[in-house]
Amino acid sequence: MSKITLFWFRRDLRVDDNAGLYHALKEHKNVLPVFIFDTDILDKLTDPADARVSFIYDTVSDLKELLRKKSSDLLVRHGSPLQVLQELARVFQVEAIYTNHDYEPAARKRDEKVALWAQKQKIEFKTFKDQTLFEKDEILTDSGKPYTIFTPYKNKVLKKLNDFYLKSYPNDLYESSYLKISKAEAMPTIKDLGFIRTNLEFPSLELSTRMLKNYAKERDFPAKVKGTSHLGLHLRFGTVSVRELARGGRKYSEVWLSELLWRDFFMQILWHYPKVENHSFRPEYDQISWRRAPKDFARWCEGQMGYPLVDAGMRELNATGFMHNRVRMVAASFLCKHLLIHWKEGERYFAKKLLDYDLAANNGNWQWAAGSGCDAAPYFRIFNPATQLDKFDPTREYVKKWVPELETDQYPEPMVDHHEARGRCLQAFTRTLKK
Incomplete structure (x- = not known):
């Protein structure tokens, strides 16, 4: 049996300009691409129609088809990564595993376990910046x-x-290094993964x-x-x-x-600073008297607060998996400062809903809005949702799209008064931060 090198696709689902794949193809022959539907991640998702799974599934399917046209294939497995790699090492004579860096705490722990196992098996494990x-x-x-x-x-x-x-990276120069496969195994179905297809539309891949x-x-x-x-x-x-x-x-x-x-x-x-995943970058912000207000939080999630720009953003998020960045800032500020609810609750909700959810960016931007992060907006900077609306949606085109009942009896009154909420926020923040 010939020795093979595995290239492990993760957050790099393309064959062009892919750093780790380039180095694998350049430095080895018989490179077999692999993708693992990671149960350590999927098992934590609560929505069987999670749109991100559909996006990944379709992207992996396209990747598999593209590699077949190159007389190779993409091996697609479902399981815990270390167990899958161990299984592949029993089936193939694996001499190396190449992949690209991941920076999230859970991913780092996963890669540390894989690296330790690979070292014991005398399998080279190399990762790259991509x-x-x-x-x-x-x-x-x-x-x-x-x-x-x-x-x-x-x-x-x-x-x-x-x-x-x-x-x-000119990956096309080394395509002859792909492992040639005549009979390829089929992918698991999305149902096999425990999910169902979403009806959301995904944004096109176009840089205008x-x-x-x-x-x-x-x-x-x-x-x-x-x-x-x-x-x-x-x-x-x-x-x-x-x-x-x-x-x-x-x-x-x-x-x-x-x-x-x-x-x-x-x-x-x-x-x-991996602690920021669960704690404020500035630890004193975790000591603020944040409100536990599940009914208020539910209204924020549903876009029923009586502030059109925030409501429109939350409804856009719930319907499409996307929210405009300016509106994200206003919605996040509203939760943390008008409602005085801990940024972590909003961050978790965005993590469930955003198609483009990324731990580092989502966490960083929420902590920026709350004032608890590095280089964050100062605690006394509190967006006025009404003036933000006038400035960034003066014709009300955006809010009318997502809040059609605006200016009717069906639309709720503001759930909090801006000036009162601002005063409450400043009082709560200064009581802790000025100690």
């Missing part, structure tokens, strides 16, 4: 510490960013030059459907290369590039 432009310790302060303020982080990145970091050129002036207006890229889902699962998107930003939009750097920034925060 989903970020810079990672881990690549961007540090002059004193060698991780940045916790975005602007100096961004400035150092822009000084270092050059064509080397943005060039694509027009969008990039107008991004700075249109990105804050939710009624402008083409004002943002809607590529978060594709970035999350790696169906597009961050290097390709950054090249577009460097050419057409510094503001767009800056948003990609915020993504990198939050990933390196999660890497260096």
Whole structure:
């Protein structure tokens, strides 16, 4: 039996410009691509119609078909990753496993277990940077510490960013290294995974030059459907290369590039400070007298608060799995500051609903809104939902789409008075933070 190398697809579901796959194909022959529907992740999902599973399933199906056209295949398994890899090592003579880095705490523990097992089996286990432009310790302060303020982080990145970091990996040069397979096994069905198909539509994979050129002036207006890229889902699962998107930003939009750097920034925060997954970056914020108000939280989730911009955003999220970024900030601020409900509750809800859910970005942005994170909005910055509506949806086009009963008897009165809620928030925050 010939020795083979496994390439383990994860958050990098593409064959072009894929760092780990490139190195596997360049350095080895008989590379067998593998994807694992991870039960350690899937078993925690509570919605059998979770749209992200449908997206991954369809993407993996397309990937499998593409690799078959290259006279190879994608081996698709369902189970706990370490157990699946151990099983494959019993079936094949595996000499190496290649994959790309993941920065989330659970993923790091998973990879540590795989690396330890592989070392004992004398199987090479190699991982590569692929989903970020810079990672881990690549961007540090002059004193060698991780940045916790975005602007100096961004400035150092822009000084270092050059064509080397943005060039694509030419995977097509080494396609002859794929393991040739004549008879391939079928994928498990989505029903086998314990899920059913969703009827949600997924955003197309298209980076528009027009969008990039107008991004700075249109990105804050939710009624402008083409004002943002809607590529978060594709970035999350790696169906597009961050290097390709950054090249577009460097050419057409510094503001767009800056948003990609915020993504990198939050990933390196999660890497260096994994405690933020469950705790405030600034621990004193966990000591605030947050309200336990399940009925208020339910109204926030349902978009029934009497504040049109927040209600529209929550309804858009529930219906489509997407919410415009400006509206996300206002909705998050409203929960944490108007309702004085802990940011973690909102973060968990977004984690269930967002198609583009990414732990680092979701956590970082929620903590930014609450004031508890690194480089966060100050605690006394409290968005006024009414003035935000006037500024960013002046014609009410966005809110009328999602709140059709607006200006009728069916629409609820504001559940809290803005000025009273603001005063309550400031009192609760200063009581703790000024100690």
